[in-house]
Amino acid sequence: MIKHKFNLVLFLIYSIFFCLNSLYAAVYNLPSHLTNIPIYTSFEANDFITGISSGFYTEEGSAQYEFDLKINYALSNRLLLGANMINSEDIILHVHYQFFSLSESPFKVTGGMTDIPINGNNKLSSFDDYTVSEKNSLSPYISASYLTSIISYHIGYGGSRFRYTNKDKAHLKNTAGLFFGVEIPISSARISIEYDGKDFNLGASLPLTKRTQFYGALTEFFRYENDGSDNVNPQYNNQPLRWFSFGVSHRFNFSKPDSEEPANPQSYLLKDDDVRKIAKELNRNYEEELDQWRQERASYQAEINRLKQAVKEDIRYIDKQDFETKEAFRQQYLSTNQEQSEKVLSYYYESFEYYAQKQYYKAIQSLQKAIALNPYLPQLYSRMGSIYFDLNLSDMALLQWEKALELDPKNSSLQEKVNALKAI
Numbered sequence: 001m002i003k004h005k006f007n008l009v010l011f012l013i014y015s016i017f018f019c020l021n022s023l024y025a026a027v028y029n030l031p032s033h034l035t036n037i038p039i040y041t042s043f044e045a046n047d048f049i050t051g052i053s054s055g056f057y058t059e060e061g062s063a064q065y066e067f068d069l070k071i072n073y074a075l076s077n078r079l080l081l082g083a084n085m086i087n088s089e090d091i092i093l094h095v096h097y098q099f100f101s102l103s104e105s106p107f108k109v110t111g112g113m114t115d116i117p118i119n120g121n122n123k124l125s126s127f128d129d130y131t132v133s134e135k136n137s138l139s140p141y142i143s144a145s146y147l148t149s150i151i152s153y154h155i156g157y158g159g160s161r162f163r164y165t166n167k168d169k170a171h172l173k174n175t176a177g178l179f180f181g182v183e184i185p186i187s188s189a190r191i192s193i194e195y196d197g198k199d200f201n202l203g204a205s206l207p208l209t210k211r212t213q214f215y216g217a218l219t220e221f222f223r224y225e226n227d228g229s230d231n232v233n234p235q236y237n238n239q240p241l242r243w244f245s246f247g248v249s250h251r252f253n254f255s256k257p258d259s260e261e262p263a264n265p266q267s268y269l270l271k272d273d274d275v276r277k278i279a280k281e282l283n284r285n286y287e288e289e290l291d292q293w294r295q296e297r298a299s300y301q302a303e304i305n306r307l308k309q310a311v312k313e314d315i316r317y318i319d320k321q322d323f324e325t326k327e328a329f330r331q332q333y334l335s336t337n338q339e340q341s342e343k344v345l346s347y348y349y350e351s352f353e354y355y356a357q358k359q360y361y362k363a364i365q366s367l368q369k370a371i372a373l374n375p376y377l378p379q380l381y382s383r384m385g386s387i388y389f390d391l392n393l394s395d396m397a398l399l400q401w402e403k404a405l406e407l408d409p410k411n412s413s414l415q416e417k418v419n420a421l422k423a424i
Helices: 002-019 270-317 323-336 340-356 360-373 380-392 394-407 412-423
Strands: 047-059 062-074 079-085 091-100 106-118 138-147 152-158 178-186 190-196 202-206 212-216 240-252
Touching: 047 079, 340 360, 340 380, 360 380, 380 394, 380 412, 394 412
Parallel strands: none
Antiparallel strands: 047 062, 047 240, 062 079, 079 091, 091 106, 106 138, 138 152, 152 178, 178 190, 190 202, 202 212, 212 240
């Protein structure tokens, strides 16, 4: 409530200050602006934006100045309406709409209509004592912005407000209606340079508070003539040349009252009991996770040890390169008794049971026991290779299948597996 009263008082001060002056400025009067061109600016529904601006110029050898009051109102977060008085008789309106302004996109598109006269005068001047010969009201525009953290770009096209009136004195003679500008953030300020369709302007904006913004600009560059007319601007019917302008705007929103109450530090303090409870809970959670990690580590270590033993046993039987030695082993195991053969078969089927229970390393151990009793059965190596393949141990699988193929060279299905694995 106090904040709203302050906003109303500030608005009344603007109004009184405006009424005490008989001259009016032309910069910073658009609803959303860089210096003198329309750009994208974020706002919220029910935002009121009040502002005052001033332009300095030289007349008859002495410095003069002018002032302007504006007020804008946001009907939504896309539509902004504005009004300002450009002289003691003329009030103009503005409509600004943001067609494309997604928060996640750096690309924005805005448009609208500026300089809409209330009294029907279509030849507008910001000075009481200077007249304009050409029609310059009702200026539609469209503007595109590309915003980055380093530099922001703006470009657009508009009606008579953004078009030169004297082509011979125009800076860019073949671009009637084109305007553009860039902004560069420096600390909390933003530096800009623009071409408003008539003149080049160098400006800056600086936040004074969360809701109050200050603007300053060197305007209407490069208007210096050798005939002594360097204090007037031919693009504005030789009206006085403004060489410096500044403005202040203030934003407030009736639908979102501020609640800037002082914070109570005591509400953020923790009592000793609270600290001990938090520490105890954190310690309990830590111990539970540590125990779980220890169990998982022991499980992984047991798996690694079983795998090492499996590899060791595999090497024991597959690294025998001497054919005569292998043949002697073969003859020895071919003469084993019935009891030993039954044990081999028992271990072989046991490996299937472990595999079905996803106890893959126990399945490998059962096959190793069977191989220890009879290392010349190709089925044992073929089965072990399949288990290694399911465990993504391709090298071990290939070794087992090659051993099985050595014992059963006519097995075409096994040969295809070996060839396919080698090709990977």
